[in-house]
Amino acid sequence: MIVRDRRCVGCHAPAVRCQVHHVHWWRAGGPTDVDNLTLLCWSCHADVHHGRATVTRQPDGRYTTHHWAASRPPAAAAAPAGRHTA
Ligand SMILES: [Zn+2]
Numbered sequence: 570m571i572v573r574d575r576r577c578v579g580c581h582a583p584a585v586r587c588q589v590h591h592v593h594w595w596r597a598g599g600p601t602d603v604d605n606l607t608l609l610c611w612s613c614h615a616d617v618h619h620g621r622a623t624v625t626r627q628p629d630g631r632y633t634t635h636h637w638a639a640s641r642p643p644a645a646a647a648a649p650a651g652r653h654t655a
Contacts, residue, residue, distance in 0.1 A: 579613030
């Protein structure tokens with residue numbers, strides 16, 4: 570993973586500050602296989618696990634992360650009924 574990712578795929582923090590992330594989550598049956606693993610720093614890792622960022626595999630096999638700071642993920646885009654959204 571260090572050879573492929575070299576650093577956090579979310580913010581480019583050095584690999585020494587990263588944790589291993591199961592892209593298809595381990596608790597959801599994701600394998601501990603290099604093709605399903607990527608490097609995320611603790612902050613980006615928390616963002617992914619709290620729905621604030623999404624990891625996507627690119628056609629070349631590398632992973633990128635989209636942080637939802639300026640937008641909201643599609644599943645969270647719709648506000649609950651009756652809730653003020655201003
Ligand atoms: Zn990061």
